[in-house]
Amino acid sequence: MSDGATSSNPSVGALNARFGDAVQRTEITSAGQDVVFVNPARNTEVLGWLKDEADHRYDLLVDVTAVDYGGGRPIEVVYQLWSIPHKRALRVKCELPLDALRIESVVSLWQTADWLEREVFDLFGVTFTGHPDLRRILMPDDYEEGHPLRKDFPLRGRFSRAEQTRRALTQDPAHYYKPEDFDVGGAPAVPDQVEPTTGSEPA
Amino acid sequence: MARRTVEYTVSRNPEAGMDFRPTQGLDAAVDLPEPDIGSEHMLINIGPQHPATHGVLRLVCELDGETVVKVAPDIGYLHTGFEKLGEYRTWNQIVTLTDRIDYLAPLIYNCAYVMAVEKLMGIEVTERCRVVRVILMELDRIFSHLLWLGTTAIDVGAFTPFLYAFQERERIYTLHESLTGARITTSATRIGGMMADLPEGWAEAVREFCNTFPNTLEEIHQLLTTNAIHLGRTQDVGVISAEDAVNCGFTGPNLRATGVEYDLRKDAPYYDYETYDFEVPVGQHGDCYDRYLVRMEEMSQSVRILHQALDRLPDGPIDVEDPRITLPTKTDCMNDMESMIHHFKLITDGIPAPAEDCYFAVEGSKGELGMYVVGDGGPKPVRWRIRPPSFVNLSVIAKLAEGHMLSDLIMINASLDIVLGEIDR
Numbered sequence: 001m002s003d004g005a006t007s008s009n010p011s012v013g014a015l016n017a018r019f020g021d022a023v024q025r026t027e028i029t030s031a032g033q034d035v036v037f038v039n040p041a042r043n044t045e046v047l048g049w050l051k052d053e054a055d056h057r058y059d060l061l062v063d064v065t066a067v068d069y070g071g072g073r074p075i076e077v078v079y080q081l082w083s084i085p086h087k088r089a090l091r092v093k094c095e096l097p098l099d100a101l102r103i104e105s106v107v108s109l110w111q112t113a114d115w116l117e118r119e120v121f122d123l124f125g126v127t128f129t130g131h132p133d134l135r136r137i138l139m140p141d142d143y144e145e146g147h148p149l150r151k152d153f154p155l156r157g158r159f160s161r162a163e164q165t166r167r168a169l170t171q172d173p174a175h176y177y178k179p180e181d182f183d184v185g186g187a188p189a190v191p192d193q194v195e196p197t198t199g200s201e202p203a
Numbered sequence: 204m205a206r207r208t209v210e211y212t213v214s215r216n217p218e219a220g221m222d223f224r225p226t227q228g229l230d231a232a233v234d235l236p237e238p239d240i241g242s243e244h245m246l247i248n249i250g251p252q253h254p255a256t257h258g259v260l261r262l263v264c265e266l267d268g269e270t271v272v273k274v275a276p277d278i279g280y281l282h283t284g285f286e287k288l289g290e291y292r293t294w295n296q297i298v299t300l301t302d303r304i305d306y307l308a309p310l311i312y313n314c315a316y317v318m319a320v321e322k323l324m325g326i327e328v329t330e331r332c333r334v335v336r337v338i339l340m341e342l343d344r345i346f347s348h349l350l351w352l353g354t355t356a357i358d359v360g361a362f363t364p365f366l367y368a369f370q371e372r373e374r375i376y377t378l379h380e381s382l383t384g385a386r387i388t389t390s391a392t393r394i395g396g397m398m399a400d401l402p403e404g405w406a407e408a409v410r411e412f413c414n415t416f417p418n419t420l421e422e423i424h425q426l427l428t429t430n431a432i433h434l435g436r437t438q439d440v441g442v443i444s445a446e447d448a449v450n451c452g453f454t455g456p457n458l459r460a461t462g463v464e465y466d467l468r469k470d471a472p473y474y475d476y477e478t479y480d481f482e483v484p485v486g487q488h489g490d491c492y493d494r495y496l497v498r499m500e501e502m503s504q505s506v507r508i509l510h511q512a513l514d515r516l517p518d519g520p521i522d523v524e525d526p527r528i529t530l531p532t533k534t535d536c537m538n539d540m541e542s543m544i545h546h547f548k549l550i551t552d553g554i555p556a557p558a559e560d561c562y563f564a565v566e567g568s569k570g571e572l573g574m575y576v577v578g579d580g581g582p583k584p585v586r587w588r589i590r591p592p593s594f595v596n597l598s599v600i601a602k603l604a605e606g607h608m609l610s611d612l613i614m615i616n617a618s619l620d621i622v623l624g625e626i627d628r
Binding site for chain 2 (some may be wrong): 112
């Protein structure tokens with residue numbers, strides 16, 4: 001990786017000029033991909049600017065994921081951005097120290113982040129503040145062994161095979177969604193606003 | 204970008220007498236007094252074992268009569284931990300995991316993974332390998348779209364297209380088998396090349412498929428494209444605007460059905476896709492019917508690409524000639540001690556990757572299929588992340604289905620073309 005090399009992506013220079021110290025450093029990988037390290041406390045500010053500024057317009061949030069390097073190094077939250085109008089890619093990373101795995105959610109900017117951030121929460125244990133529905137998504141709701149993609153998580157899980165089997169057999173998938181979470185059993189709350197689309201005007 | 208708006212002859216205009224939606228006029232004909240029955244919302248559970256969910260997917264729905272008020276998808280039943288498993292395997296061993304993620308288009312996954320790793324390691328594959336991988340990816344795009352087509356047609360009550368589509372899929376299965384020895388778990392690629400070169404007569408067999416498959420496609424067009432029931436079930440159902448679709452992360456045919464021309468084969472070309480002559484179909488309405496049309500047209504375009512790729516298929520080696528990456532031949536191993544040791548070292552030690560990261564995406568059959576690989580200088584990844592197109596596409600189902608009838612929910616779910624192996628990973 002070459003630090004401080006000139007990037008072909010104009011957004012990198014613009015970010016440095018606009019945000020100064022919120023951009024911690026920039027890198028270009030040997031495959032020619034631009035990586036920008038952003039202060040995690042200001043992620044929504046920087047990402048929102050990248051999304052809305054006309055010269056950049058990273059309108060597609062391709063991916064949100066995280067990387068745990070192990071050995072006490074900070075966990076990186078990685079945002080892959082793509083600009084459909086400008087055909088440019090940018091990777092934004094935020095480093096979170098292991099004792100403060102919190103970062104602001106970007107669901108208000110991109111709806112895509114909803115499930116992707118839930119997945120990072122589920123598998124890495126990163127808390128996204130302001131997320132509307134931060135629950136586990138791939139692992140069961142009552143999974144107690146931790147966050148599987150962390151480096152300190154053993155490949156076969158923390159519990160013994162017998163204990164895992166016992167828990168799997170006594171699992172009750174019905175309780176993942178309680179009827180109380182839905183408007184069931186009461187007076188209909190929505191029917192007047194919801195129109196069945198069959199028979200409506202063509203779009 | 205070459206753009207082709209998908210066209211159809213049937214008007215959406217009810218005044219033109221072409222509105223096939225079945226509820227027209229029924230309200231007026233039956234004028235019964237409203238019986239005083241309870242008006243509570245109902246909670247129903249679809250799946251996880253249900254044919255209409257196209258996999259092990261659970262949809263918890265709140266209904267008002269037959270109208271969907273709320274949908275809560277519950278996923279994770281097939282979670283296998285592929286990304287975690289990958290961290291305990293060498294780069295080449297991961298190839299066998301990739302086709303188990305999306306078993307409907309295994310070769311696209313095989314190719315996308317090794318392409319990302321090759322980009323990370325800075326390996327340039329041979330010209331023949333590039334063309335062969337284009338053939339494999341386009342073949343599996345048709346393979347995946349055919350499964351979607353057949354199962355979706357069944358969901359709206361058409362059984363014949365299912366049989367036609369699966370008959371054609373069977374021919375691609377046979378091509379998989381003669382190429383790799385397996386029908387689904389192909390594991391055909393290796394870093395720097397392929398598991399083996401094409402068997403004799405394989406390219407001609409693909410050509411034969413390309414020559415005859417469009418006839419079947421045309422027959423399916425005749426059965427579905429202007430079919431009144433199919434139109435009634437798909438037009439104006441599950442509509443999403445282009446702006447919302449981008450904000451929700453839609454990619455692939457689902458995004459292009461809304462009119463956004465985003466196709467990685469055109470926007471970020473890899474493997475000389477810019478030199479192939481093909482068009483990217485885009486829709487106009489973003490409903491289930493446009494998603495159907497876009498996928499049908501994509502199959503025709505894939506056949507075009509296949510013809511061109513077969514025409515230009517060059518001779519020459521399929522693997523890179525670099526002893527640090529490619530295994531020595533079996534004959535050399537059996538006759539020459541150094542080659543045997545070399546083979547042993549490559550298998551046991553693996554190929555080291557530099558300590559940096561790389562994101563690489565191909566246009567998969569279901570959307571943008573990205574692979575994010577992070578190396579640490581050793582033979583195993585620190586992190587191997589799959590950017591799952593179906594996972595992101597499925598997350599929008601609640602937004603699409605709310606306000607529709609329960610039967611429309613089945614159609615919307617089918618039209619998104621999901622594969623649960625990849626969603627749950």
